[in-house]
Amino acid sequence: MHIHILQLVLLILLSAMSLPVISQERLPCEWGNINVSNPACERPQVILKKYRNASTYAEHQSLLSDLNQLRNEDFQHQMKAKKTANLYDPFMDEALMFWLDWYQVAFKARSENRQLLDTETWRKHIQLAHRDPYAAIASLNKLSASADENDSALRLLLIGALTNQLNTLAEAANQASVSIQSKDNDHEKRSQRFDIYVEKHKLDFNIGETCYGGNYTGRHFAAVKKRYPQSNYAQAAAYLAMRITPCGECEGDFSCYLSKGLAPMGDFLQAYPQSTYVTMLLKRANNQIRGQFIVRESQGDYLSKSDPKTGDYSAQSAANVLIAFEGSLKQIAPTELISTKLLLADLYIKLNQRGNAKRVIDWLVEHAQDSAELVALRQALAGDHVPKQVENTKQVAEKKKELMQAYRRQACELDKAWLGQDGVACQDARLTVTE
Numbered sequence: 001m002h003i004h005i006l007q008l009v010l011l012i013l014l015s016a017m018s019l020p021v022i023s024q025e026r027l028p029c030e031w032g033n034i035n036v037s038n039p040a041c042e043r044p045q046v047i048l049k050k051y052r053n054a055s056t057y058a059e060h061q062s063l064l065s066d067l068n069q070l071r072n073e074d075f076q077h078q079m080k081a082k083k084t085a086n087l088y089d090p091f092m093d094e095a096l097m098f099w100l101d102w103y104q105v106a107f108k109a110r111s112e113n114r115q116l117l118d119t120e121t122w123r124k125h126i127q128l129a130h131r132d133p134y135a136a137i138a139s140l141n142k143l144s145a146s147a148d149e150n151d152s153a154l155r156l157l158l159i160g161a162l163t164n165q166l167n168t169l170a171e172a173a174n175q176a177s178v179s180i181q182s183k184d185n186d187h188e189k190r191s192q193r194f195d196i197y198v199e200k201h202k203l204d205f206n207i208g209e210t211c212y213g214g215n216y217t218g219r220h221f222a223a224v225k226k227r228y229p230q231s232n233y234a235q236a237a238a239y240l241a242m243r244i245t246p247c248g249e250c251e252g253d254f255s256c257y258l259s260k261g262l263a264p265m266g267d268f269l270q271a272y273p274q275s276t277y278v279t280m281l282l283k284r285a286n287n288q289i290r291g292q293f294i295v296r297e298s299q300g301d302y303l304s305k306s307d308p309k310t311g312d313y314s315a316q317s318a319a320n321v322l323i324a325f326e327g328s329l330k331q332i333a334p335t336e337l338i339s340t341k342l343l344l345a346d347l348y349i350k351l352n353q354r355g356n357a358k359r360v361i362d363w364l365v366e367h368a369q370d371s372a373e374l375v376a377l378r379q380a381l382a383g384d385h386v387p388k389q390v391e392n393t394k395q396v397a398e399k400k401k402e403l404m405q406a407y408r409r410q411a412c413e414l415d416k417a418w419l420g421q422d423g424v425a426c427q428d429a430r431l432t433v434t435e
Contacts, residue, residue: 029041029043029044034048043070044070047063047066047067047070048175048176048177049176050062050063050066051063051092051095051096051130051172051176052127052130052131052173052176052177053127053130054099054126054127054130055122055123055124055126055127055130056117056118056123056126057100057103057107057114057117060096060099060100060103061100061420061421063096064093064096064097064100064421064422064423065421067092067093067096068422068423068426068427071093071427072427072430075427075430089171090424090427091168091171091172091174091175092172092175092176093423093424093427094168094172094423094424095130095165095168095169095172096423097415097419097423097424098161098165098168098169099126100419100420100421100423101243101418101419102157102158102161102240103117104418104419104420105157105236105239105240106154106157106158106236108232108235108236108276108277109153109154109157109231109232109233109235109236110150110154110232110233112150113154116151116154121143125139125140125158129162129169130169130172130173130176131173131176131177132173133162133165133166133169133170133173134166134170134193134197136162137159137162137163137166140155140158140159140162141159143155149227149228150233152227153224153227153228153231153233154233156220156221156223156224156237157220157221157224157233157236157237157240159220160216160218160219160220160221160224160237160240161240161243163201163204163216163220164216164218164240164243164244165243166194166197166216167194170190170193170194171190174190191213194213194214195213195214198213198214203217203219204216204217204219205217206247208247210247210248210249211247212245212247215244215245215246215247216244216245218241218244220237221237221238221240221241222237224236224237225237225238235272235275235277238267238268238271238272239268239277241264242264242265242268244264246260252312253312254292254312254313254314254317254318255313255314255317255318255320255321257292258289258292258318258321258322259321259324261288261292262285262288262289262321262322262324262325263324263325265281265284265285265288265325266324266325266327266328266329267328268281269281269282269328269329269332270328270329270330270331273329273331273332273333274331274333278332278336279336280414280417280418282332282336282337282339282340283339283414283417284414285325285340286339286340286343287407287410287411287414289322289343289347290343290403290407290410291407291411293347294400294403294404294407295400296313296350297399297403298390298396298397298399298400298403299389299390299396300387300388300389300390300399301387301388301389301390302315302347302350302351302352302387303315303350303351303352303387304389315351315352316351318351319347319348319351319353319356322344322347322348322351323353323356326344326360334367335367337367338364338367338368341360341363341364341367341368342364342368342373342374342377344356344360345357345360345361345364345377346377346380348360349377349380349381350387354381354384357377357381358381361374361377361378361381364377405429408425408428408429409429411425411428411429412425412426412428412429
């Protein structure tokens with residue numbers, strides 16, 4: 001009897017001792033479902049608060065680093081739990097990438113901007129844009145005209161950039177206000193707010209069925225280029241204009257998607273062939289071209305029409321887009337173009353554009369050092385080789401996965417090189433590719 005009582009007492013004591021351990025265990029806090037009463041959500045809430053108050057380049061870099069670390073831990077947790085990776089709607093990630101991109105453009109336009117953007121007035125407006133981008137645009141428009149033309153140009157750049165990314169920034173602001181009772185908590189109300197804003201600012205938006213409810217016209221960027229055509233601010237405006245989403249649907253047309261990605265870069269490279277942006281943009285163009293052709297390369301087939309699931313595909317139309325893009329590179333220094341020309345020569349051969357392939361290979365023989373890649377291209381052209389479709393669906397899937405991972409890794413490295421920080425592209429690179 002005494003032994004049973006002693007065992008019971010020990011059991012109660014052990015249970016009492018284990019209670020603090022159990023209470024300390026925290027349920028995981030997944031970003032898409034932040035519960036303010038869950039202690040495990042403390043770190044995400046700190047990040048949300050930091051986002052609302054961010055107003056310098058350094059703060060944005062640090063914040064994106066913290067956010068990526070949290071996302072990666074969330075991703076690892078889901079993988080260990082054998083869940084399908086579901087990482088969120090990345091509005092805040094994209095907003096931070098936008099801000100870092102804008103800062104880099106502003107810094108390149110004028111070195112003094114590093115000091116200018118740290119002043120109280122600019123920090124106040126940048127911080128306001130994290131909480132309510134609509135209010136930030138209104139406040140920037142009310143600023144008194146500056147005697148310094150550069151300050152006026154920078155103000156126009158930021159107004160244009162905020163207007164162009166208004167939906168993304170508004171959604172990020174809403175995410176960041178989760179723990180402080182957002183007045184825009186209802187998605188339908190947020191959509192109505194945007195629609196009303198577009199209706200009141202018709203000069204700033206193209207509207208219509210294929211304009212996604214209102215696409216930025218680029219009005220402020222055009223004003224910068226018109227007023228300061230010879231300045232670096234004109235280049236900055238042209239660079240930011242590449243982010244404008246054009247109206248119109250491609251409706252599955254491969255060449256349309258390819259052109260939408262390349263045409264804005266081609267326009268910039270043709271207008272500013274000696275710009276400091278050239279090297280980075282050519283790398284982005286090369287990676288974008290590879291990304292568009294991943295399905296074709298995984299199938300080993302560049303010449304036939306694709307199946308309905310992947311959209312209409314015409315080898316001749318695709319080649320025409322590449323030829324048009326190549327035409328925009330005529331004034332760029334040959335040393336900058338080697339990688340792009342190697343890629344184009346390879347695709348021209350695979351698309352059965354043998355005349356264009358020969359022309360580009362002849363250019364490479366003149367301007368580039370001999371290499372294994374160039375030798376292989378010359379042999380492929382001489383051998384009249386035509387890629388043949390791979391029939392084994394497993395091989396196609398494995399090849400596509402490999403190509404997608406390489407494409408995303410390259411996009412990640414480009415973001416790091418330009419923004420000094422990894423972001424959405426780097427997170428995509430970490431995902432298991434299942435497409």
